[in-house]
Amino acid sequence: MRHLPALALLLILTALAWWLPNREQAGEVPLPTDRFNSVSFAPFRPGQSPLRGVFPSAAEVEADMALVAPRVRAIRTYAALEGDYDIAAIAARHGLKLWAGAWLGQDARRNAAELAQLIETARRHPGTVERVVVGNEVLLRRDLPPAALIAALDRVKAAVAQPVTYADVWEFWEQFPEVARHVDVITIHILPYWEDRPTNVEGSMAHARAVLARMRALFPGKPIAIGEVGWPSRGRWRADAAPSRVEQAVFLRRFIALAEAEKLDYNLIEAFDQDWKYKSEGTVGAAWGLWTAAREAKFPLHGPVRENPCWGWYAAAAAALGLGLWAAAGRAMPGLAFALGNALAFAWCGTVPYAFDIHLGLAAAVNLAGQGVLAVLLLRRAARGEGLSRGAGPAGSAGALARLRVALRGRLDWRGWRGWAFEDLCAWFLFAALVLQLLLVFDPRYRDFPFAAFAVPLVVVAARAWRGDWPGHWPGKAEGWIGGSLALAALAGAALEGPANLEALGWSACALLLAAPALSPAIARRLGTPRPAGP
Template sequence: MSEFLSRNRSWLMTLLCLVAALWVLAWWRAEGTPQPLAEGADGKLQCLSYTAFRKPDETPMNPDASVDEARVREDLSILSARTGCVRTYSVIQGLEHVPKVAKALGMQVLMGIWIGRERDKNDLEIERAIALARQYPDTIRGIVVGNEVLLRREQSAQQMATYLDRVRAAVDIPVTYADVWEFWAENKSLADHVSFVTVHILPYWEDHPVGIHDAIQHITGTAEQMRQMFHGKDVLIGETGWPSAGRQRMAAVASRVNEARFMREFSQAAADHHLNYNFIEGFDQPWKRGQEGAMGGNWGVFDSDGQPKFPATGPVAEDPHWYRGWLGAAAGALVALWLLRVWRVRGRATQVQLVALGVASGGLLVAQARYGTIWNRDVLEWGTSVIFGLASVALVVVMARLIALGRSDRPAGGGLESLDGVQVPSFITLWRRRRAHFDALDWLGVCRSFFLFGGALMALLLVFDSRYRGFPTVLYMLPLLGLLMARLAGLRLVGDAEERVLARICALGAVLFVLMEGFANTQSWVFGLTLLALVAAAGGLRLCRRGICRR
């Protein structure tokens, strides 16, 4: 019977490794497969939001930060390939150069005045904007006094009316105020103080997010409601767009393909419905990731280096650099072949298992690195990602070593059956024993404890602070693979009370955040299932019946 179980487990182990390797290769290839998309309206986009602070170390939140005229000229020269108009949000920190540069390039400007809590700064912005409007009346097509001020609760509608009247009295250029459509609906009287109404309609960021399939209809319908609400007054969609990266919100999936699709379909719908619009935004803004997660920094038509993120026409792939995943898989296979030689592994099944494991591990490590590039914002987050990746590698290497040897340092005999029933201690147990040296099984226990802790922490964050957090499924795929292999090898993964608490937090948190996000959010329930599988593979929960508990 023991020999039968050993053969059966060996086949299951081989199947698991092969399926994991093939899935990783197929997933990366799917990421690089061009998706056919509808073509957009002919010509350029009507207007693009422009914020000069597009590079990773730049932020307008630094009051001393500023850009020079040469930088503005470089940026607008790039944007002029896709639009003849830019919308700004301030006239300080170097943005006062925009009208001059735009005039030289034959572009127009929707010039923004930043209105916040501090009246002195508001007055400075207003006076500088009035001076620029008088200097460049043919270049500045409109002045936007305040951006989502009511949404941020930084000024009252009455005070905004005062600011608007002040600017309108000083210039002969159309003046407007910009906010999300809900706040315009709550403050209809403000329309009497503007030349035209500027509304923001962002399906992804709605309180009830709208998926890409319904996004265009949502925008055109909302714009028509605004026209009717303000009795035919001109309406400008001041911000609309779609993020190319970030977490899913209900049915709204942030992706490169979806951003390209949105831009093309919306530009055509705008032409069909005679809508005026400004697309957000010209460049990706890395500094926004600190405020809004990965989604906030990835709305640009161009990336932060000034390169187009997707072609204006033709098919679009989610990741044009998908081949890096295959290169990682190839590197993993080479490492596995080297280990086969170093460890002198002879069994054909074991060789197949280790090479397939190397392919899966290499491809998943590249996916982990890509996830970190999108989501990590500082040294702490990068350090955590590196530690997580190293722990994933350690877990897989430990399992590869155990498979190669076919035994542990504790039981006697050979073959996978020698591991059957061997207990793997938790980190807490090892800590209490104060062992000077850990063997392979000890390190397996340390890794298992680490991933349960990480899963529990992530589950809590997604329950209590989820809006700007992603679902890091890819980070847990490699640990899950390693723990599943441990179970197939017959190892008894027994945790202490602390680990069982972590496992229950993982399980309960997974159920809660899936229910909170809704089943339309596929990223949520896929990560939830991954956490539940991780808990089951780690042996963190016990199933009891009639007083008998088993793992």
Template structure:
């Protein structure tokens, strides 16, 4: 039998958890709605920016039959010429060979890309078309970039890549410099490539580094890399061919994708580039939804403009992460009322404490569900992704609501030990452990759906704190409760303990697992005297 003092402590912890969950929901939404003062950029104009026009639903460079119309390119470049002096392209296919001629109309220059991969025939088409385009537009093309991150992907050997570069160098006008673009680490890995190009084009993306760097420190990292490359290749002209910051996606160690951090990094980088008179190119013009399939949510949000060609943030003045932050509070208020209404149905308890518990639980659940809906707006592209996410979120809300009814009864001193069907908890555990497995073994590009799993995990954690299960948890639940927290440790280790989200994720695993493990131990202890008595008889 549990002592009264122990019960009082559990009730105190339950009230504390409810209050903290509510305050967390209030504070998180308020915080992302506050304007953040940032240093201004030296100018709203940017020297050069990566241009890929695949920003509308269904548009992707993987569709070999898709061709971007000259009218669409003209529309884009006319708008971009108001902010940018130059655009960088990555391939000649999909109608992009028309970019230099159209850019000339708006007095823009082009860093023209020739895409190289592992397919020889496709490489031949790209090179032939690239050479023809360069010859036709010698005054518009600032440089030809033969291959992008080919060595990083392992598509070609350095020897084969060198042959392609020399072939293009021999064919295009001598007034057009020729280069190759790759991450700065691969230039150090293959220093012989420097002798093949007219200038070095390196990518410095602090978010994607093996040791990611927070936005506030990212420009210092760029400075260090730039100095290292100058020391490694003295006398060789250097250009940063890609740098930027994502506005949405998963945290990598201390590198957080957010609108504020994107603005912070770009403004700081532009000041640095202006001070040292360094040639650079920012990635990228528009958000690219198709990249989510390769790089997760974060891949689709590197643009300075959104998919509707609207600027995502100003270059001067404060920046607000979420202007509609009050919708999170509204969702909390709506859910608080809904939880109270559901809790009032056939209730067997009385007292203000029960109502207060329902309102607090409902508000916390509403702000959490709103967080997940916001996440879905960034992450979901296809109808089936919306459907699957919506079904999971509704299921989580149903579990949270059902448990909130029982938690409210306990808070009102009505000791009802009934709980929802066991398969509800098994389903939540199974989904959580399945996601744990994906994060542990292939989680580089996966988001943490905190808003979704907060609902069942915290609700079952509080329910377990207030009750003592009458029956032994099933073997399946005991297994999942053991394996989940172990798997959840993997992301913490992989992120070197620097990612705050991985710790919260581990906390969710423990919240739902610990009550099961405690019940398992308690029932095992109760069975021992009976087993001993049976042995004596």
């Protein structure tokens, strides 16, 4: 009974910690219409991918078309040869118009087949296909030179009655204005999040107006359509452009209001989240849909939006884990137990829903298992009042690496694992953080900041600092190099991302915290552990 007030307070704090970032928002932002002009339509479901040649069935496409038809006037496709179904015939059955596309790449034979199929589809369905899109971002990817693209446009234009266009990011229309003479419509992509200078949601409508003004001045008298416009619901920040469900809803509502006011010809990207896109674009690439990959509406068209509609389940899981860890620790240290319970729930929330294939699933399972074991070891250590100065063997990653070499030779005495498992696991998480941080420095564009993967290690470091439980042995060379390298890489990452990227700054602070136990004698002294005597 004496623990009830503390437990009640911790349960309330847990609920608040999950509710605050997921409270209702954006209810005041109106949507002027429930029916949109056009939406990119890629009917791939989890496990399907054009990269592996695994396509949806005709029945699945029919079901997806029935789902989107009440919300859109038209759909845009990107390839003419994908799947064993007639996309134009299905669209016609559901009363939808079609922006029919052909995918052009570096394979000349494949390009010829795509164009032939596009021409056949346009001729066979003149009442459904309202325009043909010859290539998508070919110039951006540098798959074809402008002359080859122009030849493809001229070929299609001579063979079909519908307006012919090419779609690319607006900057590439500025770079190659000669392409405009060979199309009936200038189709531009406006994606404020992805551009070289990202624009946040608040500035995105002004940016869209400015881009349209530039295109109209560059191509006077030529019809201009927006072939892709949208916002992602998940992924890394770029400058102050923040992917989120709430931001996606706000962007959509504001853009539709702009489109209605200025009578814009536009196509939203996209109907459904496409899990397969993570391979080339990271988590953010799989998060542009108005519906999830499970075909659930991502947010209501009107009224308030929650960032994570399932927040209550995660809060309940965090509370249950906190209570379970508290009980397992002999009903001691409820604050630490609940901190670890919340960290584990956050780790699950940030990894498992984004395990898009078996490899990511395996990585998530290994990470969660490691974090779970580390949480139990920390509680065991704290409950027994243990510090490293009372432990056995070398400390930190030097000990971890040495034991790995011994284990690979089959000579490790596992009976003493309780004396070194905690420090070794901390060391391997430190090494993993260094690897990921270096990737964020040298190849950051499609990589998320890995808060969830280090939720428990961050609690561990904070708890050790609070208890003054720093390594009793002075860090060995390996641990010092890893910690120092992580700290330097974290500072470099923060500098490269810039002060506008609050997510990057937050992760850099977390990386410095992870590196702290292995840094300098001065830090160790300040946090309660004097430098041991001797060399």
